[in-house]
Amino acid sequence: MKLKTAPWIFTASCPSIIGTVDVVTRYMAQAGNYVDEIHSFDDRESGLFFIRIEFLPQNADFNEATFKAEFAERAAEFSMDWSLTAPNHKPKVAIMVSKYDHCLNDLLYRFRTGQLNIDVTVIISNHPDLEDLAKWHGIPYYHLPITAETKLEQEAKVRALIEEYDTELVVLARYMQVLSPSMCEYLDGRAINIHHSLLPGFKGARPYHQAWEKGVKMVGATAHYVNNDLDEGPIISQGIQVVNHAHYAEDLIAKGQDIERVTLFNAVKCHVEKRVFLNGKRTVVFGG
Template sequence: MKSTKKPWIFTAKCPSILGTVDVVTRYMAESGNYVSEIHSFDDYESDQFFIRIEFIPNGDAFSEDVFAADFQARADEFNMEWALTPPDHKPRVAILVSKYDHCLNDLLYRYRTGQLNIEVPVIISNHPDLKDLADWHGIPYYHLPISAETKPQQEAQVKELIEKYDAELVVLARYMQVLSPDMCQYLDGKAINIHHSLLPGFKGARPYHQAWEKGVKMVGATAHYVNNDLDEGPIIAQGIQTVDHAHYPEDLVAKGQDVERVTLFNAVKYHVEKRVFLNGSRTVVFGR
């Protein structure tokens, strides 16, 4: 069955019980919904089952309310938590950034060209440097300076803007600030952060220069959800590139930034397409 219609997305998780795939796919067939993509995973460590389905309703009479009423009784038998995402849904994404523009530039390009099915209603920064980029895209830009003394007030302003613009996802696109525990808790599970991944680990200032001095042979990036561990939240996507002795510190920085922007894009795309499930401290990610 070929169709040019955009699909609905069905996602669910439940305890691992016999018949979990059947209860979903049988209902889809009985209700005339054509399954165009399906992924499932049963985690025997946590005894949890995860499933994601893209489907095309047969005809124009599809009703989300009818689907919910009819399917809920079946879902209850499996203690299943489930959700439907309509084809026209565009998550509202607030972006936080400091001075580095590579991740912001990449996200805005992919947003503008439709590679990311999102709305970007606001950009927030602790520096004024990237306002022209936001203005060019017609997106409100808020410069909120921060210091150790003003951190609580600044973070309160950030929260107000997230709520004012009704953002359901926050992306830290190289936002070079350590968030307070209160802010991490506020963003828990609804914010994605990106940072370099270098082995061995190099913390503090000029990590790529530290890595060069040790002769690293690989640079990478990790995108993860923000939680109370800040840089240790559940991982969504990672990327790497090999380097060698001919790469100087500025080359490592350039390579690292390339990996960062692609890895962050992948993480945001997986999230907005409902391909990521939290599974304790880990994630289940159904790629394409």
């Protein structure tokens, strides 16, 4: 009978060759680790293999260092890039936000109630509006104004805070600024952004009002990793909702904000649970 404890998480990727699943599962069995959840995917386009396992050590003397040393020898044969995450690990998260508070409020609530296994260590904003919300949660809040002339200087301060708080993930919870190419490169693979998704696409000011004028029948949101292509980074999660002629612009905004907060939560949760793998410009996302 398996011991009931919080699971360890094992993830790996490597070239697609025979024996990739076997080398992992065989070691798990030999080491006395009960595999509680397993997902794998072999991408015939990229020629890469991806695997994620949640496992429960059945030996009371389970040792992380021993696991890493023993499995490293086997992984080397497959050129495997792999990681092991302890059950008690809470990634340190920095949240960046401007004035809209719906995504920030949602993330802080889920953080406070334990729905998100993260440690929100700092909130950074280009406006002072949400400082009281941060203070209520006991989280440091930094107001760093930005203009076109001070953009690089402001981003340097943001980087310093990210380093100071040992940040593992940056969440752009409706941070209404375009990051510079150097900042995008700095945050590659460890920053998640959320934005509206409307068909057809509406850019510029008041997108929901533009959408209402065109009579859209669907609103949505996309959460993705940040890269230098504006709002076009590798997608993690998306959400949609059907609307009709009875929904006015303000209704579309309200529904859009609801979808944004849930979609961003899903993306952050998948990331911190190690369910997301970068696969070129795309992602592999294993559901829970």
